[in-house]
Amino acid sequence: MAQNSNQAELPVLIIGAGCSGLALANGLKQKGIPFKLFERDAVLSPRNGRDWGLACHWSVPLLRSLLGEAKWSRISETLADPHHPIQNVERFPLYNGATGEILVATPIENLLRFLRSRLRAFAAEDLVAGVDIIYGKVFEGVEYAADGKSVAVQFSDGTTETGRLVVGADGSQSRLRNILLGPERAANKKLPLAATFVTASYPRDVAVRLRACSLNPIINAFPHPENMMGLFSLLDGADKEHPENWEFAYYISVPISVEEQEKERGLVSKADRVRAAKKNSLKFQDPLRTAYELIPDDLDKVYYTPNANWDPSLPEHEWDNHGGLVTLVGDAAHPMTYHRGQGLNHSLADVFNLVKALSNPEGKSQAELITEFEKEMRTRGGEEVRNSEMNSLMVHNWEKLEQSPLMKRGVNFGSDDTAKERATWMPKNYKNVESEAGLVK
Known part of the structure; x- marks a missing residue:
């Protein structure tokens, strides 16, 4: 079934202006797809004063595509050290903590380390406050239209917004995930x-x-x-x-x-x-x-x-997307442990694939697009949740360290079994990112 043109004119409603939500807003803006991004805080400053670093590596071409070439030319401004030259390949060393001996120094392509607050501010530069991004909006609930063509979100101040799709980018403690599945099934492990x-x-x-x-x-x-x-x-x-x-x-x-x-x-x-x-x-x-x-x-x-983590691929964790009116991305969909540095990368893969689906529907209905998007995301994200959990346990067990994913694969995409599948959707470099992903003909 072809996508309804009236539905496509409504905005995509994004809950949460973290890195996932802001990347999605940038990607949609580039494609001319209407959206509104809602952030519960009054400003983008780190909540409770805490900032942290984010590793980005195999998803660098995806972020570059989402931000656009003009912004990407200034990406060094967002790094933990803006003065450190960006290398095609960096080595990520693991040392024996007791002796200082290098255990392995895995070469990693496109390894970047962002300061989260700078990346968020950078991604928000072109978003108009009060129009593209609305601050101080605490998400409360969601209501689906009887005709299945729109969805409304409710906020704690009593206001509502109507759109074509609600995307929960509201973090590892996602309220939207809680609403979709209930507190018990949505709870992190x-x-x-x-x-x-x-x-x-x-x-x-x-x-x-x-x-x-x-x-x-x-x-x-x-x-x-x-x-x-x-x-x-x-x-x-x-x-x-x-x-x-x-x-x-x-x-x-x-x-x-x-x-x-x-x-x-x-x-x-x-x-x-x-x-x-x-x-x-x-x-x-x-x-x-x-x-x-x-x-x-x-x-x-x-x-x-x-x-803690949450595996979206478990049967009991499958949510109802209400005919393609609601979905999750990033930590809201697959919070994972951090010892292999995969969280941001899979979040950007979610966002890239969602923008691809919405901007190039190929005659499919929104329900079909979101269902296909979620199928891929659950499989990929769920595998990394499990892979990262296994890795986290193994790097805390010296006898098993050598067999851990971090030692064997570094921070490269997927496991030994799935890495070869990356080519089916993952662009190899930015030069052909859009053509390989099917975004341009």
């Missing part, structure tokens, strides 16, 4: 791992030394023989001449049962977390040992993060 993340700056000489003691000047990982995992990264190095203003983000992650996590909830202070991480850091080599040693116990930018 808790995993027996947790990390204490730290964001900190240091005196000039220390900052330079910390950054210089690893192979990669942006990000390095440190699995430990005592079943721990460490990571040290530059979060923000924009102030090139003043290393004392650089911010670093790092963590030590440890196995801890879900039961123990529940027991600790609300009972362990931030200072207690810092002291425990400092104790663990004594077993690591630099930069982690010194980084933890020099922070005060009362440091504010400390974030305890239990691991």
Whole structure:
């Protein structure tokens, strides 16, 4: 059935102005597809003051296509270090955390490390506030038209908006996912791992030394023989001449049962977390040992993060898209663990494929387009949720580390079984991104 022309004139309603929602807005804008993007916060500044780095690699051609060539020419502005030359291939080293010995330094094509706040601000530059992007809109619910051709979203201020499609890009705790499936089926699966993340700056000489003691000047990982995992990264190095203003983000992650996590909830202070991480850091080599040693116990930018995920490919997790009127993308659809750096990449694949479907319907109805989109997304995203979970558990088990996806495949797309399937939809480079994806004839 061909797509209804009146339906196509209504806007796509995007819930959430994270990286997925903003990338979708940019892609739709380039294709002339009406949209409205709703963000619950009043501004794009990091919620609760927390910012973080995002790894982008195999999805770089997709992001480049979504943003457009004019914006992409300035993409270095969004990086953790805007002054670090972009390389065709970077090496992502894994060290023995106890000895400092390099275990592997996997070559990665197009490895970029974004500062999330800068990427969001950059993606929002061409979006008109109050028209393209509407701030301060807390999503409450959704209602489907009886004729199946439109959908309305409701907000906490009592207002509603009507569109052709609602896209939940509202993060790992997605309210839309909760509405579609109910609290029990939409709940994330808790995993027996947790990390204490730290964001900190240091005196000039220390900052330079910390950054210089690893192979990669942006990000390095440190699995430990005592079943721990460490990571040290530059979060923000924009102030090139003043290393004392650089911010670093790092963590030590440890196995801890879900039961123990529940027991600790609300009972362990931030200072207690810092002291425990400092104790663990004594077993690591630099930069982690010194980084933890020099922070005060009362440091504010400390974030305890239990691991969790949600697999969209499970039969019990299949939602009703109401004839193609509602769907999910990014962390709302497939939150995954971070030790293999796949989250942003799969989010961008979702967005790219959705823009492709809506801009080139090939005579199909919207119901058919969204159902096909979700079938691919569930399969691909679900596989990576499981692959990343397996990897996270294995990098916290020294005996299994060598067989982990991170050691065997680095951060490359998919598993050994599915990587070869990438060519069926994944453009190899930007030069032919649109023709290979079927966006131009």
